[in-house]
Amino acid sequence: MICHAPTDSEEERSALRTFIEEVALARTGSPVKVLPDEARVSADPPAHLPQLLAQHARAFDVELDDTAWAALDDDQRYALMKLGDAERPSHNLAPALVEFFGIGTEQTSS
Numbered sequence: 001m002i003c004h005a006p007t008d009s010e011e012e013r014s015a016l017r018t019f020i021e022e023v024a025l026a027r028t029g030s031p032v033k034v035l036p037d038e039a040r041v042s043a044d045p046p047a048h049l050p051q052l053l054a055q056h057a058r059a060f061d062v063e064l065d066d067t068a069w070a071a072l073d074d075d076q077r078y079a080l081m082k083l084g085d086a087e088r089p090s091h092n093l094a095p096a097l098v099e100f101f102g103i104g105t106e107q108t109s110s
Contacts, residue, residue, distance in 0.1 A: 002016070002019075002020065005019075020032065043078065044074075044078075045074060045077035045078045045080075045081050046077075046081075047070075048066055048069065049064055049065065049066050049068075049069035050081070050085050052084075052085050052086075052087075053080060053081065053084045053085045056084040056085075056089040056093060057080075057084065057093070057097060059089075060093065060094045060097055062097045062101060068101070072100060076100050079096055080093070080096060080097075080100070083096050084096075
């Protein structure tokens with residue numbers, strides 16, 4: 001229900017926030033914890049492809065550019081950021097690239 005709730009107006013967002021808080025408290029017995037601003041901002045993927053992520057994708061024979069990055073939805077970009085925008089990419093980066101781009105990959109480096 002949460003992902004389908006309307007959030008266009010501040011009133012709708014406030015009602016959804018209240019609903020989530022009440023359900024979380026009822027289910028867990030603890031109030032929700034509000035994420036710090038830094039964590040909330042980091043949940044929004046950047047508009048341009050991070051170079052480190054592009055490098056890691058290249059290691060799996062996937063050439064990412066800003067056009068390919070823009071074609072992904074926010075959830076896909078967020079997943080790729082979490083999996084591949086660190087010094088050492090996750091072992092799940094290759095399967096995500098296959099899923100999002102529908103191509104086979106060969107790992108060329110560890």
